[in-house]
Amino acid sequence: MLKNIKNPFLRIGTIALVVIGGSILLMVLSVYLGVWGKLPSKQELSDFKYQRASEVYSADSVLIGKYFLFDRQPIQYEEVPKNLIEALVAIEDERFYDHSGIDYKSLFRVAFKTILMQDQSAGGGSTISQQLAKNLYPREKSGKFNLAISKFKEMIIASRLEAMYSKEDILMLYLNTVSFGDNTFGIESASLKFFNKSAKKLELQESAILVGMLKATYGYNPRVLPKNSVNRRNLVLQSMSSNDFISQKEADSLKLLPLQLDYRDYDYSEGIAPYFREEVRKQMLNWTKEQREKGLDYNIYTSGLKIYTTLDSKMQMLAEEAMGQHMKVLQNSFEKSYGKRAPWIRDKKLIDKVIQNSGPYKKWKKAGLSEKEIMDSMNLKKEMRLKDWNQDEMRSASTIDSLLHYLKFLNTGSLSLDPKTGAVKTWLGGINFKHFKYDHISQSKRQVGSAFKPIVYTAALEKGISPCTYFSAQEVAYENMEGWSPSNSGNKDEAYLNYSMEEALSKSVNTVAVKVLEKTGIPNVIEQAQKMGIETSLPALPSLALGTAEIKINELAGAYASYLNHGKSVTPFLIHQITNEKDSIIETFKPVVAENRAFSEETGHIMLEMMKATVNSGTAARIRSTYGIKNDIAGKTGTTQNNKDAWFVALTPKLLNITWVGLDNHEIGFSSTSLGQGANAALPIFALWLQKLNADKSFDPITKAKFPNPSSAVMSNLDCDPVKRDGFFKRLFKNPKKKKTKDFKTGNTKT
Known part of the structure; x- marks a missing residue:
C-alpha cells in the first residue's frame, strides 16, 4: 500500500501515523493485560468500598461528631438536587448521557489542540466516569509516560464502570468520592462545610460554587479565593445555559448574586461534648481491636460506622453553658484572692x-x-x-x-447519668478541650474529700450502728498515728457538742466521720466501698474517713448510683448501639448493673434521708437559699486538705451528677476554704444547670420526679435530736482548747 504513495512526505507521514497508531494500540493492549499494573476486575468494581467517616449521634439523634481520615458522608441520588447534577454535567461532561465512559469526540478535540496546536489549556478530555476511576484508583506515579498509562487505565476502568452501573449510580459514586479540598470528600460533607446545610437544600448558585471547585479545589476555593470562585461559578452557570438546563436570563440573574458562605470547618476540639467524643473514640478503638480478633475488619475512620451514644445533646449544651457561666466568675475570684502573691x-x-x-x-x-x-x-x-x-x-x-x-486555670469534671442504668447523659471532662486535653472524668484521680463520707456512714449502718448514735465533735490526737488530729472548721463551741450521724453527715463534721470509721472498722468500710463498685485501692488509714483516697469521677458516680438503684451500683456507659452505614445493627450494649445489693433497702433509704438533710439544712443548703431550687435533691459536698479539690454530688430521683473543681497542678489549691469549698466551687455548676433544666418543660419527667416517701421505720430510726450538748458538769471539767489523746482502733480484725 505504501508503494502506491508517490509523495515522499505523504509516505513518511503515513508511516508515522501507522507507527503512532500501532504504538498506541500496543500500549492500550499492554495496559489491558496488566503489564503496567493489575486493573480492577468487574468483581472488585462491583463491591468496592470507599472510605467513609464514622458518625457519632446523641441519644436524641443529633450528629455530634465524626471520626475520619478524609471527611466523607455518602448520600443517595434522591438526596442531591437536580440543579447540582445539571451543573456538574454542564461544566464537566456535557455528553455524559450519550457516551459509555469515553467521550471520543472530546478526546480527539483535546488531542488535536494539545498535540498539533500546542494548546496547553485544551483540558484533559476526561469524562465523569474517567474522573471517578481516578478518584477510586489514584495515580501513583508522575511523568509524561506514566500519565499516559494512567489515562489508558482510567479509560478502561471507566468503560467497565459504565457497563456495570447506571448513569445515576456513576454520578453518585463520583459525587461521594470527589475531593472539595480542605480535607473534604463528597458533596454532602462539602455542602455542610461551606454552606452549613445538607446537599439536598443547596440553591442553584451554591451548587455552581461547589461544582466549580472541582476544576481546582484550591484555586476556586470560595473561602480562600472568593473572587476566583465567583468567576468560576459564573462560568458554570453559563455552561448550564448553553446546555439548555437554565435560561440565559436566569443565568445572568444568578451571576449578579454575591457569594454567601456559612463556613463550618470541622475542628475536633470544637463543638458539643469534645471530651465525651474523645472517650467514645478511645472505647471504639478498643472495640474494633476486639472485632479484628474475631476476624471482623472495622475501622472507625474508614468504615462509615454509626455510633449511637447515651448522651442527651440538649442537656449537654445546657451543662456546658452552666459550667462556663460559673467557671468564668470563679476563675476571676480565684486570681483576685491571690493577687500579686500568686x-x-x-x-x-x-x-x-x-x-x-x-x-x-x-x-x-x-x-x-x-x-x-x-x-x-x-x-x-x-x-x-x-x-x-x-x-x-x-x-x-x-x-x-x-x-x-x-x-493558673481552674478546671473541672462533671458527669451526670441515669442511676438505674449508668447511661451517661452529660460529660464535661474539662473547661476547654483545645487547650486542656486531659479528661477529668475518665483519666483523673483526685482525693474525694468529704464525698467519701456517705460510704463510711453506709458501712456503719450496715454494721448495726444506729443513725441516732451520738459522737462527740471534740478534736482528738491519735497517738498511734503520730499524733494525727483531724479538725473541723467553724463552731468554736464544738468540743461540747455531740452529733447524731444524720447531723454530722449533713454538716460534714470531720472529727465525727473519723470516729464513725473507727467504730465501724476500716476493713468494713473498705469492703463496703468495694460492694458499691469502688475498684480503686483504698488506704487502710483513719484519714480514709476524710476522703484521702484518690478516685475517678466515673467510678465514684457508679457507687453513688446505688443509693438511687435499690443498693445496686452501675458502670457508667457511653455507647448504646453501633450500626453500619446502612443502619444494620452490629452491636448493642446493655447496662452493667451489679447483681447483688451493696446494702439493705432500709440503709439506702436512711442514707438518702441523711443526704437530703445536707441539701435542706447542711453544707449544700445554698442550693435552696441562693439558687432557689425546690426540686427533690439529696447531696454531699466535699473539700480536701489545703482546699485543692472541691466536690458536689447531687442525687435526684432520675439523675445523678458529680462535679469536681480544682487545678491540674496538685501543688496549688484555693487561697481560702470559703472560696474553695465544694459548696462554693463545685455546687454552682450543678445548680445553674438544674435551673436551666427546670426552665425547659421537656425535662419535666426528670426535674419534677419525686423521691418515694420514707417508711415509718426509716423515720423512726432518724427520730432524734440532731445535736446533744454536754451537761453542765462535763462542760465544767472539759478544756475545749485541749485535744483529747488516744489510740485509734484500727479494726484490723472484722467484728
Whole structure:
C-alpha cells in the first residue's frame, strides 16, 4: 500500500501515523493485560468500598461528631438536587448521557489542540466516569509516560464502570468520592462545610460554587479565593445555559448574586461534648481491636460506622453553658484572692518544676542543648493566641509565659447519668478541650474529700450502728498515728457538742466521720466501698474517713448510683448501639448493673434521708437559699486538705451528677476554704444547670420526679435530736482548747 504513495512526505507521514497508531494500540493492549499494573476486575468494581467517616449521634439523634481520615458522608441520588447534577454535567461532561465512559469526540478535540496546536489549556478530555476511576484508583506515579498509562487505565476502568452501573449510580459514586479540598470528600460533607446545610437544600448558585471547585479545589476555593470562585461559578452557570438546563436570563440573574458562605470547618476540639467524643473514640478503638480478633475488619475512620451514644445533646449544651457561666466568675475570684502573691508569679520552686516538666524543655534537653540555651529559647517572645475566659487574644508571649498562663486555670469534671442504668447523659471532662486535653472524668484521680463520707456512714449502718448514735465533735490526737488530729472548721463551741450521724453527715463534721470509721472498722468500710463498685485501692488509714483516697469521677458516680438503684451500683456507659452505614445493627450494649445489693433497702433509704438533710439544712443548703431550687435533691459536698479539690454530688430521683473543681497542678489549691469549698466551687455548676433544666418543660419527667416517701421505720430510726450538748458538769471539767489523746482502733480484725 505504501508503494502506491508517490509523495515522499505523504509516505513518511503515513508511516508515522501507522507507527503512532500501532504504538498506541500496543500500549492500550499492554495496559489491558496488566503489564503496567493489575486493573480492577468487574468483581472488585462491583463491591468496592470507599472510605467513609464514622458518625457519632446523641441519644436524641443529633450528629455530634465524626471520626475520619478524609471527611466523607455518602448520600443517595434522591438526596442531591437536580440543579447540582445539571451543573456538574454542564461544566464537566456535557455528553455524559450519550457516551459509555469515553467521550471520543472530546478526546480527539483535546488531542488535536494539545498535540498539533500546542494548546496547553485544551483540558484533559476526561469524562465523569474517567474522573471517578481516578478518584477510586489514584495515580501513583508522575511523568509524561506514566500519565499516559494512567489515562489508558482510567479509560478502561471507566468503560467497565459504565457497563456495570447506571448513569445515576456513576454520578453518585463520583459525587461521594470527589475531593472539595480542605480535607473534604463528597458533596454532602462539602455542602455542610461551606454552606452549613445538607446537599439536598443547596440553591442553584451554591451548587455552581461547589461544582466549580472541582476544576481546582484550591484555586476556586470560595473561602480562600472568593473572587476566583465567583468567576468560576459564573462560568458554570453559563455552561448550564448553553446546555439548555437554565435560561440565559436566569443565568445572568444568578451571576449578579454575591457569594454567601456559612463556613463550618470541622475542628475536633470544637463543638458539643469534645471530651465525651474523645472517650467514645478511645472505647471504639478498643472495640474494633476486639472485632479484628474475631476476624471482623472495622475501622472507625474508614468504615462509615454509626455510633449511637447515651448522651442527651440538649442537656449537654445546657451543662456546658452552666459550667462556663460559673467557671468564668470563679476563675476571676480565684486570681483576685491571690493577687500579686500568686504561686504562678512568686513560687520560684514551683515555676522551675513546671518549666522542667514541660514538653519543650524535655525536648531541648534531649537534643543536648545547655540550660542557658534552653531558657533562651523558652523565653523567646512570639505572637500566640492565649485562652482567656473573657476572650482569646493574640499576645507577644514566650513559651514560659504560656506555661504559667495555663498553670493558673481552674478546671473541672462533671458527669451526670441515669442511676438505674449508668447511661451517661452529660460529660464535661474539662473547661476547654483545645487547650486542656486531659479528661477529668475518665483519666483523673483526685482525693474525694468529704464525698467519701456517705460510704463510711453506709458501712456503719450496715454494721448495726444506729443513725441516732451520738459522737462527740471534740478534736482528738491519735497517738498511734503520730499524733494525727483531724479538725473541723467553724463552731468554736464544738468540743461540747455531740452529733447524731444524720447531723454530722449533713454538716460534714470531720472529727465525727473519723470516729464513725473507727467504730465501724476500716476493713468494713473498705469492703463496703468495694460492694458499691469502688475498684480503686483504698488506704487502710483513719484519714480514709476524710476522703484521702484518690478516685475517678466515673467510678465514684457508679457507687453513688446505688443509693438511687435499690443498693445496686452501675458502670457508667457511653455507647448504646453501633450500626453500619446502612443502619444494620452490629452491636448493642446493655447496662452493667451489679447483681447483688451493696446494702439493705432500709440503709439506702436512711442514707438518702441523711443526704437530703445536707441539701435542706447542711453544707449544700445554698442550693435552696441562693439558687432557689425546690426540686427533690439529696447531696454531699466535699473539700480536701489545703482546699485543692472541691466536690458536689447531687442525687435526684432520675439523675445523678458529680462535679469536681480544682487545678491540674496538685501543688496549688484555693487561697481560702470559703472560696474553695465544694459548696462554693463545685455546687454552682450543678445548680445553674438544674435551673436551666427546670426552665425547659421537656425535662419535666426528670426535674419534677419525686423521691418515694420514707417508711415509718426509716423515720423512726432518724427520730432524734440532731445535736446533744454536754451537761453542765462535763462542760465544767472539759478544756475545749485541749485535744483529747488516744489510740485509734484500727479494726484490723472484722467484728
